Amino acid sequence: MMICHCMSITDTDIHRAIDWMRAADPDTLITPGKVYRTLGKRADCGGCLPLFIDTMRQADSLSIPMHLRGLRRATTQGDAYERRRQGHRLSQSGTQE
Numbered sequence: 001m002m003i004c005h006c007m008s009i010t011d012t013d014i015h016r017a018i019d020w021m022r023a024a025d026p027d028t029l030i031t032p033g034k035v036y037r038t039l040g041k042r043a044d045c046g047g048c049l050p051l052f053i054d055t056m057r058q059a060d061s062l063s064i065p066m067h068l069r070g071l072r073r074a075t076t077q078g079d080a081y082e083r084r085r086q087g088h089r090l091s092q093s094g095t096q097e
Contacts, residue, residue, distance in 0.1 A: 003055055004041075005048070009048075011058075015055075018035065021035075021038060029068070
């Protein structure tokens with residue numbers, strides 16, 4: 001099935017690229033950008049990305065490697081100020097002349 005008409009990418013192309021990347025490096029995290037680069041193409045208009053990602057999700061070899069599944073977010077992620085004092089920005093510290 002044709003997934004991207006702009007770049008002539010089919011679902012078979014996507015599945016083969018994912019299989020090739022997984023065989024080349026079993027620990028790699030596969031992203032849409034990596035699939036495009038593997039195919040030697042790029043997203044042109046972006047209209048195909050939802051279908052492109054759905055096609056990627058259907059691939060059996062897309063799964064995240066087991067030893068990478070349990071990684072936790074860093075303690076600073078999600079913290080709005082990343083443990084900096086609130087007035088750390090120049091715009092928040094008042095006028096300096």
